[in-house]
Amino acid sequence: MTQDTAAAAQFAAPPASQADPFTPPATSALWRRDFLLGAATAAYQIEGAVREDGRLPSIWDTFSATPGKVLAGDTGETACDHYHRWEADLDLLTQLHFEAYRFSIAWPRVMDEAGRPNAKGIAFYRRLLERLKEKGIRTFATLYHWDLPQHLEDRGGWLNRDTAYRFADYADLMSRELKGLVDSWMTLNEPWCSAYLGYGNGHHAPGLANGRYATQAMHHLLLGHGLAVTVLRANDPASAKGIVANVGRGTADSPSEADVRAARRFEVQHNAWILDPLLKGEYPRELFELWPGTEPLVLDGDMETIAAPLDFLGINYYFRTNVKSDGAHGFVEAPPEGVERTQMGWEVHPDGLRDLLTGFARTYDNLPPIYITENGMASDDSVRDGRVDxxxxxxxxxxHLAAVNEAMDAGVDIRGYFVWSLLDNFEWAFGYERRFGVVHVDYGTQVRTPKRSAELIARFLAQRRALDVA
Structure with a gap:
């Protein structure tokens, strides 16, 4: 029996008397073998090794090293040390029976300032992908999960139109070097966060705060996406191409017309700002009524490039936001009392995921197949007697899986679900305090401990596989 097989058996056959609070009912579409269940990570959050093998600084290296920007002064310098421990981490995927893995490529690790390939960085991702293929795990690679090379930010970052073309160059290199190893390419992760948190309010790298900056950065991010889709299709035609959007459910604090309009405008700002240009080829007019004077500079042909056809759409969902009118044209949050919240302070509201998915299907006639590319929660987990409950x-x-199933029953084409995250990791401006993983990481020793959630996921996937074999 191999080490992987022995570890898998540990989770596949628990005592029959042990209650299982995770396994979906027999009628759930989640039992279908064509519905992928995977885990997700991101390079800066887990890799570490920020100065090894030719990797260049990123905006998150700079931002996290700036006093006061990240909780406790944490940085991604070591993170989960995945760069050195990747083989064991991929073994965890096998042990837990995950069928797909979503990860990101660190742009600063694979190219130098002149745009030339960094062979050592590229070799790391090639080894990773080859091992995943050997294990029979589907590969989903994100090109941009927020770690812009610092030298590009020094030239204006996403405020500079040229960055969109440099992103296309990066996509071109990666899709030529890794052709045939990636099942699904994702251009951008959560452009809303990159544009709004990075350039609109300064909570994320690079830490700028200007409304016009946010909309111009978003335009260049989406332009880079559209340019990248073109080169991905040319270089790696057998793979699927998509993008990942974080979406937010906005609900009205009262049935008043003003509050209902406020909730709609919340969703325009969070969802339509990204999805309308991708799927309709235009920005929502209400966005600039909410943020007057922030219209980006759009050149001829830009919107056609941005609206390049997608093979799939990734959706990241975590919580809803209850809002009320600000007395003018916008909204303010109105947090409800007595609701369940996570360690992040986010409300647990699975119905919001179902409502968004069914709403998108009604709004966009050309909505592509969907993967839930991130869903999960932070909790203050600790290891007790070798276990994390x-x-x-x-x-x-x-x-939330039940909400996905309800959306599928309502006719939404959803192909899979990725838990965020495989590992506890560097949670951006919150550092290492907030734990999202289904595997606990001791950051001092780098010991990995699968949590009870991981054990139950593994049990369900083993049961589903056994039914398919039978």
């Missing part, structure tokens, strides 16, 4: 996460995942 993350009861709230187990309930969270089961309820």
């Amino acid at each position: 993350d009861t709230q996460r187990i309930a969270f995942l089961k309820r």
Whole structure:
């Protein structure tokens, strides 16, 4: 028996008397073998090794090293040390029976300032992908998960139109070097966060705060996406191409017309700002009524490039936001009392995921197939007697998977679901305090401990595989 097989058996056959609070009902579409269940990570959050093998500084290296920007002064310098421990981390995917893995490529690791390939950085991702293929795990590679090379930010970053073309160059290199190893390419992760948190309010790298900056950065991000889709299709035609959007459910604090309009405008700002240009080829007019004077500079042909056809759309969902009118044209948050929240302070609201998915299907006639590319929660997990009992996460995942199933029953084409995250990791401006993983990481020793949620996911996937074999 191999080490992987032995570890898998550990989770596949628990005592029959042990209650299972995760496994979906027999009628759930989640039992279908063509519905992928995977785990997700991101390069800066797990890799570490920020100065090894030719990797260049990123905006998150700069931002996290700036006093006061990240909780406790944490940085991604070591993170989960995945750059050195990747083989064991991929073994975890096998042990837990995950069928797909979504990860990101660090742009600063694979190219130098002149745009020339960095062979050592590229070789790291090639080894990673080859091992995943050997294991029979589907590969989903994100090109940009927020770690812009610092030398590009020094030239204006996403405020500079040229960055969109440099992103296309990067996509061109990666799709030529890794052709045939990636099942699905994702151009951008959460452009809303990159544009709004990075350039609009300064909570994320590069830490700028200007409304016009946010909309111009978004335009260049989406332009880079459209340019990248073209080169990905040319270089790696057998792979699927998509993008990942974080979406937010906005609900009205009262049935008043003003509050209902406020909730709609919340969703325009969070969802339509990204999805309308991708799927309609235009920005929503209401966005610039909400943010007057922030219209980006759009050149002829830009919107056609941005609206390049997608093979799939990645959706990241975590919580809803209850809002009320600000007395003018916008909204302010109106947090409800007595609701369940995570360690992040986010409300647990699985119905919001279902409502968004069914709403998108009604709004966009050309909505492509969907993957839930991130869903999960942070909790203050600790290891006790060799175990991590993350009861709230187990309930969270089961309820959100049930919401996905409800959306599928309503006719939404959803192909899979990725848990965020495989590992506890560097949670951006919150550092290492907030734990999203289904595997606990001791950051001092780098010891990995699968949590109870991971054990239950593994049990379900083993049961599903056994039914398929039978």
